[in-house]
Amino acid sequence: MPKTKIFCDIADIKTIKEFNKKPIVDGFTTNPSLMRKAGAKNYELYSKEILKICKNKPISFEVFADDYENILEQALKIKSWGKNVFVKIPVENSKGIFMGKVINELSKNNIKMNITAVYTHGQTARILSKIKGKAKVIISIFAGRAGDVGKDPLPEIKKSLNIVKKYKNVKILWA
DSSP states (O other): OOOOOEEEEOOOHHHHHHHHTOTTEEEEEOOHHHHHHTTOSSHHHHHHHHHHHOSSSOEEEEOOOOSHHHHHHHHHHHHTTOTTEEEEEESBOTTOOBOHHHHHHHHHTTOOEEEEEEOOHHHHHHHHHHOOTTOOEEEEEOHHHHHHTTOOOHHHHHHHHHHHTTOTTEEEEEO
């Protein structure tokens, strides 16, 4: 059975410093909203401050663009910030459009991704169909939000875990 890894979903620099020292924490993920709440005025500069602390553990920084060209541009910039950086991409944009073209392009270019706001194994299957090459990919399934609306997330998680098994470069994150 694979080892469970713990990722902290935070943006507060003081808290990241504290948790980065803990061996139980395997990595971090954040987003623009969390950064804003933590007091970030400049997304890139704040992210680079986090990277000064978190040098060896994986960390995901999210794009905030909503269309193909701008997501790609932001993804390439975010990726350049460090070797441990995963670019966080929403599975769908604000218009409900599947970001398969972005996922395909970034994976072909071996860019590490965290594909977020996934709710179903169907979305997981669509994501897997767009991954090319050996780029490391995290699929973040929003189990907590599903549970918040009274939906049992376990069946979707289990189905997603089953279809991901044959992909050595893809991991599921219970969010």
